[in-house]
Amino acid sequence: MADNLRKIYLMNAIFIISLISSQVQSAEIKQSQETYFTEANTVLDKKLNQKPITSPAKNIILFIGDGMGISTVTATRILDGQLKGHTGEENILSWETFPYTALAKTYSSNQQISDSAGTASAILSGSKTKEGFIGINQSVERGDCKGSQNNHLDSFLELSEKAGLNTGIITTTRITHATPAAAYAHSSERDWENDADIPDEVKQQGCTDIAQQFVDFSVGNGIEVAFGGGRGNFLPENKGGMRTDGRDLIKTWKNRYKDGQYITNTKDLNDLSTDDKGPVLGLFNNNHMEFDALRSKDADGEPSLAQMTGKALQILQKKDGGYFLYIEAGRIDHGHHRGNAYRALHDGIALAEAVKVAKEMTKNDDTLIIVTADHSHGFVMTGYATRGNPILGKMRENDNQGNAEKENALGLDDMPYTTLGYYNGQGAEINKGRTDLTHIDTEAKNFIQQAVVPLENESHGGEDVAIYADGPDAYLFQGVVEQNYIFHVLYHALRLEKKLKK
Ligand SMILES: [Zn+2]
Numbered sequence: 004m005a006d007n008l009r010k011i012y013l014m015n016a017i018f019i020i021s022l023i024s025s026q027v028q029s030a031e032i033k034q035s036q037e038t039y040f041t042e043a044n045t046v047l048d049k050k051l052n053q054k055p056i057t058s059p060a061k062n063i064i065l066f067i068g069d070g071m072g073i074s075t076v077t078a079t080r081i082l083d084g085q086l087k088g089h090t091g092e093e094n095i096l097s098w099e100t101f102p103y104t105a106l107a108k109t110y111s112s113n114q115q116i117s118d119s120a121g122t123a124s125a126i127l128s129g130s131k132t133k134e135g136f137i138g139i140n141q142s143v144e145r146g147d148c149k150g151s152q153n154n155h156l157d158s159f160l161e162l163s164e165k166a167g168l169n170t171g172i173i174t175t176t177r178i179t180h181a182t183p184a185a186a187y188a189h190s191s192e193r194d195w196e197n198d199a200d201i202p203d204e205v206k207q208q209g210c211t212d213i214a215q216q217f218v219d220f221s222v223g224n225g226i227e228v229a230f231g232g233g234r235g236n237f238l239p240e241n242k243g244g245m246r247t248d249g250r251d252l253i254k255t256w257k258n259r260y261k262d263g264q265y266i267t268n269t270k271d272l273n274d275l276s277t278d279d280k281g282p283v284l285g286l287f288n289n290n291h292m293e294f295d296a297l298r299s300k301d302a303d304g305e306p307s308l309a310q311m312t313g314k315a316l317q318i319l320q321k322k323d324g325g326y327f328l329y330i331e332a333g334r335i336d337h338g339h340h341r342g343n344a345y346r347a348l349h350d351g352i353a354l355a356e357a358v359k360v361a362k363e364m365t366k367n368d369d370t371l372i373i374v375t376a377d378h379s380h381g382f383v384m385t386g387y388a389t390r391g392n393p394i395l396g397k398m399r400e401n402d403n404q405g406n407a408e409k410e411n412a413l414g415l416d417d418m419p420y421t422t423l424g425y426y427n428g429q430g431a432e433i434n435k436g437r438t439d440l441t442h443i444d445t446e447a448k449n450f451i452q453q454a455v456v457p458l459e460n461e462s463h464g465g466e467d468v469a470i471y472a473d474g475p476d477a478y479l480f481q482g483v484v485e486q487n488y489i490f491h492v493l494y495h496a497l498r499l500e501k502k503l504k505k
Pocket residue numbers: 070119336337340463
């Protein structure tokens with residue numbers, strides 16, 4: 004009898020539980036047919052099925068958007084969407100589909116808000132160091148040549164070469180500029196890009212300029228592909244360069260690599276042989292490469308970041324073994340320094356196109372792709388702009404019914420203002436109030452956004468930047484991390500320790 008009672012209780016309990024769960028299932032959430040609701044729910048389903056790839060990476064592609072803080076990413080996303088004819092806010096940049104993200108703290112060992120030398124050295128060496136340092140540890144002073152000689156940091160590119168991998172560097176700046184230089188050079192002063200930049204007593208102490216170090220690089224079998232600007236740092240004055248030691252380092256490079264290919268424009272890049280031959284050096288401008296928005300797109304002009312990325316991958320993928328490709332969209336930073344969001348954001352879009360190419364040309368299960376920034380900028384996106392308001396335009400708000408106003412919003416000074424602006428830089432004038440923007444086209448190529456503090460150069464921002472990652476070990480990017488942590492994931496993902504022991 005007791006057994007039967009127990010059975011009845013049990014049946015009742017099961018009945019009640021199933022009743023409750025079916026109530027939950029059929030619970031009508033009023034907004035469940037809203038598109039925003041269903042789309043977010045689809046993302047949840049995808050996330051629930053997402054499995055981290057824990058097998059080793061064969062290849063790594065590391066993209067740096069120089070100065071690409073989160074406000075820059077958002078504004079780039081909107082501009083890209085608007086250029087495609089949409090409202091923009093809903094747009095997705097190529098790296099924004101990556102499943103894993105983290106925030107990186109970008110301060111350097113001696114500075115709250117850092118430059119690109121300290122941050123690039125941190126990303127590539129696994130240890131923070133001082134502002135202005137290229138691959139030198141924090142124990143010496145800036146500009147100390149002697150002290151720097153025994154205080155090098157191994158870069159991830161050097162370690163990759165030591166481990167027998169193929170390597171590549173792409174940048175839209177001079178190849179001797181801070182971010183790319185941190186991959187192959189060691190200097191206690193980032194500005195020593197050619198011999199004319201170095202004081203005589205430093206030369207006598209045996210420190211060489213960064214262009215010279217690029218040509219002398221002799222770790223592993225050397226850098227397989229290098230594309231960027233900065234030809235002038237390799238050439239003597241009588242050949243249109245800036246060197247005062249009379250050296251033609253391009254000639255030196257050609258003599259060193261008899262099977263190498265040296266190129267200078269888009270046509271050369273297109274005609275380049277991607278067969279497994281010697282290294283490739285492309286120097287497409289005497290100085291930095293042109294901003295993407297101003298770039299000459301014909302055959303004798305400069306290739307886009309996406310074109311350089313595609314070609315470098317074709318070359319590296321034909322070689323035996325894995326590769327480490329380090330790519331910098333370096334002029335986002337320069338657009339911002341000028342206080343010109345137009346240039347900065349168009350270079351951001353060029354980066355998104357390059358990441359798209361990299362994604363399409365690689366396999367998710369063997370290539371770790373990371374997109375991050377070295378530091379942010381004093382760049383803000385603010386106000387109560389209506390949906391779809393041109394991101395480079397003047398502020399237009401919504402009215403009391405929530406519909407777009409026809410007129411621009413005005414400040415207390417009765418003048419219109421833009422959504423985008425800078426805290427400091429050229430957009431502020433000494434002892435002068437704001438310019439009236441009523442008859443000024445703020446979406447024009449050369450418009451300088453308004454700022455508060457007048458400075459010749461708008462400056463870097465100190466808040467965290469994002470890390471976006473996809474592929475093997477991408478899941479290790481979670482939470483808030485120190486920027487130098489990036490190296491440690493790269494090192495683990497390639498299982499470099501094992502490869503270096505061989
Ligand atoms: Zn900068």
